[in-house]
Amino acid sequence: xxxxxxxxxxxxxxxxxxxxxxxxxxxxxxxxxxxxxxxxxxxxxxxxxxxxxxxxxxxxxxxxxxxxxxxxxxxxxxxxxxxxxxxxxxxxxxxxxxxxxxxxxxxxxxxxxxxxxxxxxxxxxxxxxxxxxxxxxxxxxxxxxxxxxxxxxxxxxxxxxxxxxxxxxxxxxxxxxxxxxxx
Ligand code: ZN
Numbered sequence: 001x002x003x004x005x006x007x008x009x010x011x012x013x014x015x016x017x018x019x020x021x022x023x024x025x026x027x028x029x030x031x032x033x034x035x036x037x038x039x040x041x042x043x044x045x046x047x048x049x050x051x052x053x054x055x056x057x058x059x060x061x062x063x064x065x066x067x068x069x070x071x072x073x074x075x076x077x078x079x080x081x082x083x084x085x086x087x088x089x090x091x092x093x094x095x096x097x098x099x100x101x102x103x104x105x106x107x108x109x110x111x112x113x114x115x116x117x118x119x120x121x122x123x124x125x126x127x128x129x130x131x132x133x134x135x136x137x138x139x140x141x142x143x144x145x146x147x148x149x150x151x152x153x154x155x156x157x158x159x160x161x162x163x164x165x166x167x168x169x170x171x172x173x174x175x176x177x178x179x180x181x182x183x
Pocket of ligand 1 (some may be wrong): 094095097098137141
């Protein structure tokens with residue numbers, strides 16, 4: 001099932017997220033999140049983006065770098081980033097919830113994350129480079145943070161009018177979306 005992706009302006013993107021419970025519906029939810037992400041040609045999707053305030057996100061960054069990021073389709077359940085390190089580096093980011101806006105974001109290149117997989121096992125892993133960036137972007141979502149929050153106030157000002165249009169649904173998008181301010 002393909003969910004409508006929640007657009008910027010919906011309070012669920014800023015809501016405090018709850019721990020995921022391992023129940024019979026979880027596997028289907030994760031499957032649907034992947035389907036929704038692939039349908040929108042995204043490389044990551046967090047539960048708040050489909051209207052569910054849960055500590056859960058999925059990634060598959062293969063499309064960003066087919067050589068090095070193959071086979072990194074992953075689900076992160078109840079994650080905590082334990083550590084981030086290195087010199088912050090800029091990279092142009094976008095977000096399925098904020099269509100048509102792209103901007104450089106500085107993030108640290110390395111991280112250590114603890115999370116549960118679909119079986120409920122706890123894992124602690126290290127990531128660096130592009131995949132770390134995808135994880136940081138999605139992790140931000142479950143903390144109620146959006147990539148535009150990392151921009152300077154000058155840059156944010158440049159996007160202000162466009163963001164107001166997104167809230168109202170006045171933006172082109174090639175996948176199904178839900179707009180909080182659409183009448
Ligand atoms: Zn995003």
